[in-house]
Amino acid sequence: MLQVQNIEKYYGSKNNVTKALDRVSFDVEAGEFLAIMGASGSGKTTLLNCISTIDTISAGKILLNGVSVADLSEHELAKFRRERLGFVFQDFNLLDTLTIEENIGLALSLNHQDPGTVQNQVREVAGRLGITDILTKFPYQVSGGQKQRAACARAMVAGQSLLLADEPTGALDSKASKNLLEIMTAMNRDMGATILMVTHDAYSASYAKRVLFLKDGRVFNELLRGERGRPVFYHEILDVLAALGGDVSDVI
Amino acid sequence: MCWQRWGVMSVTLSKLSLRNAKRQAQDYLVYFVTVVMAAALLYSFNALTFSQEINTLAQSMEMLPAMVAMATVVVVCVFGWLVAYATKFMLLRRGRELGTYLLIGLENRQVARLFFLENLAVGGCALALGTVLGGLLYQAFRALTLALFKQPYRFSFGFSLPALGLTAVCFGLIYLFALGRSRKYIRKAKIHHLIYFDRLNEGVVIQTRKKRRWIFGASILLGVVGTGLLMVRDLAIATAGAGCLILFLFGFFLSFASGVPAFFDKRPARKYRGVTLLVFRTLTAKLATMGVLMATISMIFTATILSEGSGLVFQGLFEGRAAENACFDLYLGVGDGRDPTVYTDYIEENIPVERSLEYQVYLSGGHTVRDYIESQTVYYYFNFVQEPVLRWSDYAALRSIAGYRAVELPEGQYLFHCMTYLEDALKSYDRPLTFGDITLQPGGVYTEHLSQSGGTVNGRGYILVVPDEAVEGLEVHHWAYVAKTAQPVTRAQFYDLWDINERTSSGIASNAITTRANEEAEVATQTALCVFPLFYLALSLTMTAATILTIQQLSESERYKRQFSLLQKLGMNRREMAKALRTQFAIYYALPAVPPVLIGAPFILHLASLPEPGVMVGMSSPLSIVTISLGIFFLIYAIYILLAYTSLKRNVLPQ
Structure with a gap:
């Protein structure tokens, strides 16, 4: 579904170039749940921004369903983002002037869906994610976990094929984090959602089927969960992080 | 240290x-x-x-x-x-x-x-x-x-x-x-x-939705009643009207924000159409917390439009009245059979005259034209019990002294010379008129200014012009004198003439003395005294209110920026974002301006229609005054809107 081919990303001027991504390549299959891990400054958010077309790459190619995102015009990019991509951010990024229902419905509204069906579609997704009770509330009236579930609902309500999550549990307590990760797992398992999650938290990454480790802008390692249980996979992730050379506490 | x-x-x-x-x-x-x-x-x-x-x-x-x-x-x-x-x-x-x-x-x-x-x-x-x-x-x-x-x-x-x-x-x-x-x-x-x-x-001033809805309905009613009362010619009632309008504005803006979400909650399909959701939620969030401010701004705008409108009405009134009387350098009308030579002697000694005319205004003996006018127009104010009449030769000389083009009086016909507001009515008058044994047919209507606004002038609104022989035997209403002077009549000369008037008559009602120079000076003075301060006030009020609205809007830049950044990530293109911002801007700025327009326009129309007919015409017609008042208001307002919009668009929309 997603092919990242030798992408590079440079920042800065001629005399002071910072290489944020260095020949990064990987594929994501449809229905996969992939986590990208790395310490602060390893390039994981830059990678996510490039995939989500918010940022541009300096070299290489990103293909989504065979379409190179670099070849798309501004108008096509906007269309691409609203039709194919769903976003979940660390700080929720819900609009505080809209109710939860309206925040979710916004994705459909932007997609020019029939306005008459929006409310029903929102209610259906909200039912699956267990947030029907809070639909009429404003973001400041609900908990962090509920906000993040609303963000998940917004990310998938319009039938987006790829859900990009940037540190989705970063602002949540452990209980809310666990709840959200279970929901994301269910979305992946039951609804066939393809998820690409950037995180520095080994516990969150252990919910994924595959983990890519970034260090200094390069893919350092790759770990597949296979048939192993989540706790085992979690410890394996910790081992890799230790091998990354940094202090394990940096990434836990 | x-x-x-x-x-x-x-x-x-x-x-x-x-x-x-x-x-x-x-x-x-x-x-x-x-x-x-x-x-x-x-x-x-x-x-x-x-x-x-x-x-x-x-x-x-x-x-x-x-x-x-x-x-x-x-x-x-x-x-x-x-x-x-x-x-x-x-x-x-x-x-x-x-x-x-x-x-x-x-x-x-x-x-x-x-x-x-x-x-x-x-x-x-x-x-x-x-x-x-x-x-x-x-x-x-x-x-x-x-x-x-x-x-x-x-x-x-x-x-x-x-x-x-x-x-x-x-x-x-x-x-x-x-x-x-x-x-x-x-x-x-x-x-x-x-x-x-x-x-x-x-803080939100009115907490419960039910209460807000009730206040919304009551405020609309107060607005309608208040606007009506404001137009009643009674100070106490008009003041009560102003009070109703203040209550309307505060009630309306304090309750408005609750009505809109309720409307859209019942119509979800409308809410999710295009950029409606974003626009209405951004606006109601802002309005819910600034109802008092919006009401105050709306009140200021109402005062602005009323000031501008009143200023223009006064200016139109001064100019309209003066234009009718300023058509001759000097006009004297002496009634009640008084001796006019006291004036002409003074003029002969003190005022260099290039050309002059002494003449009489006659009465026709009937009032069929007046009856017809009264049946055709809403208002006709008359001083003449019978039709006022001028001799053709006097009329031709008057036109010449006033500098108007020469006209013809075909044989066997009569003419009307009237103020513009009677033109249509008199053009449709097609009956013959009889003077002694002479019967005349209608021959035309002329409408230049001819000093036709008063008692001892050339008719009240209109005068009949007939062949010289037709006035024989008609009663004289008053004696009149017009002059084209070598220099404008000075203020001192004008006051001297009035002194003569006061010395020789018991009052001023029956006589008329007007000079072009004095009329023009009066217009200038009245304009400077009334119109300048009103426009000074109006300009200050508009600037103040528009600035506060703009500060409010620009202070939200950071929030808008975050919002549009998120919307970009969600796939909204720049054109749609610009449209949402534009629509939201238009509604935000239109909202406090709508009630003032709805209150101001009928009030100014009413005020401009109060002066006697024939004064508020052309650029000073009620409709023109409303248009110009609103035009000036929106022009100044638009400058602020444009400044705020360009600044916000540049700062908040993703590049």
């Missing part, structure tokens, strides 16, 4: 103040420009009142300082409110920064002093710039006033020290009031409150 420390600290504080003042000027450029304009307006009008040249243009112009002073009191209050509002607004927006100063060890009084100094610096700059600009503006007003009085204008830039002093006093009052309040606030402020102010939810 202690002095040294204080010295170092005050230098640091001064630097900090200067830097903050500069930054503040950038953040609130629109506000700064308005304050500069306020200083310019205050200075220019003060300079007008202190100008000997202006105040001696006409006797009544001595009233100008008093009229402008009254307007200035209101203007100082209005600008005082603006500065106080904007200062408090900026203070709260900078709460975190000021709180941090307290946190690092500055005392409340030092922070208050810092804030005071930087605002004083901004105010001082505005005053200095405004005075220079005001000097130029004064030249424009001076040129306009001299042109009104048909006096030559010569550019001479200079400063009036008394005007400068008065402007400084006004500005001092405005700033001391605003800064005094802020100083008091900071001196009592707690660190926690300042730092976390931006996290506080803004």
